[in-house]
Amino acid sequence: MTTSEDSYLILGAGIFGVSTAYHLLQSHPTASITLIDRDAFDADSRVAASWDWNKVVRADYADITYCRLALEAQDIFNNDPLWQPYFHETGVYWVCRDEYAQDVVGNYKKLGRKAEIAAHPLDEAKRMYGGLFEQADYTDAREVLVNRTSGWAAAGDCLRAVTRWIIERGVKYVQADVERLAFDGEGSCVGVRTKTGEEIRGSKVILSTGAFTAKLLEVSAAATGKEHLRAGPRIVAGGIATGMVTLDETSYEKFAKMPVGFQGYSADKGPFLGTLPPTPEKQLKWWGRTIFSNTQEVLPGRFVSAPPTDQDYAQWKVSKKLEDDVRYSARMFYGAPTATWKFEKLRICWDAFTPTGDFIISPHSGAKGLYVATCGSFHGFKFFPVVGKYVVQMLDGTLDADLKHKWAWDRTAEQLDSTVNPEFPRSEMSDMLDAAPMAKL
Ligand SMILES: Cc1cc2nc3c(=O)[nH]c(=O)nc-3n(C[C@H](O)[C@H](O)[C@H](O)COP(=O)(O)OP(=O)(O)OC[C@H]3O[C@@H](n4cnc5c(N)ncnc54)[C@H](O)[C@@H]3O)c2cc1C
Numbered sequence: 001m002t003t004s005e006d007s008y009l010i011l012g013a014g015i016f017g018v019s020t021a022y023h024l025l026q027s028h029p030t031a032s033i034t035l036i037d038r039d040a041f042d043a044d045s046r047v048a049a050s051w052d053w054n055k056v057v058r059a060d061y062a063d064i065t066y067c068r069l070a071l072e073a074q075d076i077f078n079n080d081p082l083w084q085p086y087f088h089e090t091g092v093y094w095v096c097r098d099e100y101a102q103d104v105v106g107n108y109k110k111l112g113r114k115a116e117i118a119a120h121p122l123d124e125a126k127r128m129y130g131g132l133f134e135q136a137d138y139t140d141a142r143e144v145l146v147n148r149t150s151g152w153a154a155a156g157d158c159l160r161a162v163t164r165w166i167i168e169r170g171v172k173y174v175q176a177d178v179e180r181l182a183f184d185g186e187g188s189c190v191g192v193r194t195k196t197g198e199e200i201r202g203s204k205v206i207l208s209t210g211a212f213t214a215k216l217l218e219v220s221a222a223a224t225g226k227e228h229l230r231a232g233p234r235i236v237a238g239g240i241a242t243g244m245v246t247l248d249e250t251s252y253e254k255f256a257k258m259p260v261g262f263q264g265y266s267a268d269k270g271p272f273l274g275t276l277p278p279t280p281e282k283q284l285k286w287w288g289r290t291i292f293s294n295t296q297e298v299l300p301g302r303f304v305s306a307p308p309t310d311q312d313y314a315q316w317k318v319s320k321k322l323e324d325d326v327r328y329s330a331r332m333f334y335g336a337p338t339a340t341w342k343f344e345k346l347r348i349c350w351d352a353f354t355p356t357g358d359f360i361i362s363p364h365s366g367a368k369g370l371y372v373a374t375c376g377s378f379h380g381f382k383f384f385p386v387v388g389k390y391v392v393q394m395l396d397g398t399l400d401a402d403l404k405h406k407w408a409w410d411r412t413a414e415q416l417d418s419t420v421n422p423e424f425p426r427s428e429m430s431d432m433l434d435a436a437p438m439a440k441l
Helices: 014-026 064-080 100-110 124-128 155-167 210-224 249-256 320-334 336-340 381-396 399-408
Strands: 007-011 032-037 055-057 093-095 117-120 143-147 151-153 173-175 178-183 189-194 199-201 205-206 235-244 262-265 271-274 283-287 295-299 301-304 346-351 360-363 369-376
Touching: 007 014, 007 189, 007 199, 014 032, 014 199, 014 369, 014 381, 032 155, 055 064, 055 381, 064 100, 064 381, 064 399, 093 100, 093 295, 100 117, 100 143, 117 124, 124 143, 151 381, 155 173, 155 301, 155 360, 155 381, 178 210, 178 262, 210 295, 210 301, 210 346, 210 369, 235 301, 235 320, 262 320, 262 336, 271 320, 283 320, 320 336, 320 346, 360 381, 369 381, 381 399
Parallel strands: 007 032, 007 205, 032 173, 093 262, 205 369
Antiparallel strands: 055 151, 093 143, 117 143, 178 189, 189 199, 235 283, 235 346, 262 271, 271 283, 295 301, 360 369
């Protein structure tokens, strides 16, 4: 239950944190809402996974719950003047190696949704979009799903605009590095302690700290002796390298009207690959084929996957091995000519992954007053306009029973099984670093 005294302290100004504040403003207009992040919301470079040049916005999900939620979000991207400028309805072109296309088309039907969406035979698909994906890899492919109503969003610009909007309407934004959670004598979470020793309080503390979440809980558990705070196998921080090339005038003509491209695989082959249409600066982006954890000793004898300890998560330090990994993906979409493409930008993006790819939106059972709303698991951005609505329902105790179960902190054995999730990190960052040069004798 929400009372008039409730003060909400949201840690992390990525899409989960900002969307929560956005919906709290509307449903609890008199509440005090504070958003804390280590980076300024309008900084030129941020560690948030949500801060990016662009992200795919699609409702093409085999899971009907995410399909429905993504459609709800897309309606807002399409119609609400706050969100609409950032959405580009370019369509998606998805090379399918299983029943994915049929499942997605079926979900649209079940939800009574009309859209220009269909599965195409390979030969027909290769001729679409001026033959842009003719040289893609179609090994084991069955068909291509084309949904002309999906697309992408200018992610960083959208995040900045919505954050500015909520600040103008009363949300307090504090730039601070949170060291650990703070508790009262009865064990309830009452706020946070920052790295500079300041204590910031709130009656409801919401963790939306993305890839840093497991480490923050580990450090908080060690400092307080509250063992049950730890994330354990629920959350794994994972990194993925992305690359961008600037297209010359002639190539830009060819790519300008392209859809988002996907290569889908089963869990034993690897995560899905994606490539996004060029930005206004004519930069074409895609991500690599390896999702890696970064297991480190965060405290003596305690090992947790977390981003590198550098203030900027070392996100711009991309090894040659990871560059090759990104180049491999380009070939899977555009064939041999990509061998000579020069990368303009390379970045490692860190997100929090759960074994099944389901978010965690739940009270934390280890402490009263503590809530978790994060774990985008490589697909969270598109829910930005709506995810906070569900976080508020969770905080108010009104979340639908199915969603409560799907996003619970306390997970069943099935929910901790990652075997069928192609996107779960299966490599270690240490394996993706370049070998140190041999000493010359
Ligand atoms: C390469 C890549 C591509 C992706 N592509 C897509 C896509 O195309 N479409 C899509 O829908 N999704 C995509 N995703 C997933 C999506 O970006 C994430 O799931 C989502 O942005 C996560 O949001 P978040 O709010 O949980 O975390 P974040 O956006 O990471 O935000 C967490 C915030 O917490 C702050 N923070 C953490 N710890 C502390 C601390 N101790 N003190 C203070 N502040 C702290 C950070 O500074 C950060 O701002 C992609 C992810 C990656 C990695």
